[in-house]
Amino acid sequence: MYEAEELIAKSINNIGGKIKIVSVDILPLVREQFEKTDMNNGMLKDYFNFSLDADIKSLIIVALPSSPCYVEIEWDFGIIEADIPPVYIHRDQQLSMIKETVSNVFEHFHLKSWPVVFPKKMLAAMSSFGKYGRNNLLYIEGMGSCHRLTVFGTDMICTEEIELASDLRMDRCSKCGVCINQCQTGAIDKENIQIAVDKCLTFHNERKNPIPDWIQSDWHNSLIGCIKCQEKCPANAGLWNRKKVGEFSYDETQMIIKATAFEALDTALQNKLSELNLDRYFDVLSRNILLLLKAKNLL
Ligand code: SF4
Ligand code: SF4
Numbered sequence: 242m243y244e245a246e247e248l249i250a251k252s253i254n255n256i257g258g259k260i261k262i263v264s265v266d267i268l269p270l271v272r273e274q275f276e277k278t279d280m281n282n283g284m285l286k287d288y289f290n291f292s293l294d295a296d297i298k299s300l301i302i303v304a305l306p307s308s309p310c311y312v313e314i315e316w317d318f319g320i321i322e323a324d325i326p327p328v329y330i331h332r333d334q335q336l337s338m339i340k341e342t343v344s345n346v347f348e349h350f351h352l353k354s355w356p357v358v359f360p361k362k363m364l365a366a367m368s369s370f371g372k373y374g375r376n377n378l379l380y381i382e383g384m385g386s387c388h389r390l391t392v393f394g395t396d397m398i399c400t401e402e403i404e405l406a407s408d409l410r411m412d413r414c415s416k417c418g419v420c421i422n423q424c425q426t427g428a429i430d431k432e433n434i435q436i437a438v439d440k441c442l443t444f445h446n447e448r449k450n451p452i453p454d455w456i457q458s459d460w461h462n463s464l465i466g467c468i469k470c471q472e473k474c475p476a477n478a479g480l481w482n483r484k485k486v487g488e489f490s491y492d493e494t495q496m497i498i499k500a501t502a503f504e505a506l507d508t509a510l511q512n513k514l515s516e517l518n519l520d521r522y523f524d525v526l527s528r529n530i531l532l533l534l535k536a537k538n539l540l
Contacts, residue, residue, distance in 0.1 A: 245350040258305040261370040264399040289359045297394035307389040313488035323464040327387045355394040366409040375414040376470035385477035420470035442467040461536040
């Protein structure tokens with residue numbers, strides 16, 4: 242392994258992460274696979290950009306642990322725990338941590354980096370960094386689905402040959418159907434390799450659009466997203482450790498529910514939400530809190 246590759250890998254390991262460096266030559270294969278099996282039913286095809294800067298020679302895939310968590314929300318009848326699946330919280334902090342961690346090595350070797358926007362999970366699965374579950378999440382050894390995946394391009398030459406994964410899905414999924422049974426909306430189909438994105442709660446509760454009538458009120462289980470197909474997944478056994486990351490008093494909850502805009506909140510509450518990166522979801526937070534309260538029969 243080339244010294245820079247080794248030092249970058251070491252620095253990411255030191256902050257508890259895992260890393261894979263892969264030649265950019267894998268990209269056309271990822272694109273082909275993405276177009277063939279588009280896991281998001283075409284919804285992301287205009288979002289991704291496969292035309293990279295010509296100086297990019299390799300792609301760095303980093304996974305940092307990201308626990309499932311919850312915040313406590315005080316309401317008229319007590320305190321509820323509002324679940325938040327992995328990945329939503331502390332995004333900015335984790336991205337800065339990666340940047341800071343690798344910057345010394347990049348400076349030392351005069352390397353450059355570029356942000357890239359393409360199917361990260363597919364790249365990671367094809368380069369054997371992880372495997373898909375039946376629920377369309379990426380599972381990584383030792384982290385399960387509790388991780389944040391980050392990819393960026395560099396002009397560093399990758400010395401390793403591309404080793405394409407022969408199977409993108411975990412073997413254990415063929416003998417397991419836990420997530421199919423857990424998913425109340427029927428988004429995961431035994432026969433279909435893709436989940437039906439338009440049936441997934443996450444797709445609906447991350448967006449401002451009205452929640453469709455066919456979604457039953459007691460199906461809502463998280464402040465944002467949905468934990469159902471992950472929390473009981475055997476590939477997450479021992480890894481699904483919920484952490485409390487914050488609490489909102491009765492007054493703060495009322496302020497969130499009544500606020501017309503994020504900027505209308507008082508500064509302390511804005512900061513609290515921003516630290517958790519929940520400011521990104523402020524547009525749907527009020528509605529989702531009310532949905533959760535209703536699901537718990539508190540409204
Ligand atoms: S619950 Fe079972 S089928 Fe679903 S992703 Fe996990 S291991 Fe695979
Ligand atoms: S996130 Fe929820 S709704 Fe979506 S597939 Fe998983 S269990 Fe089903």
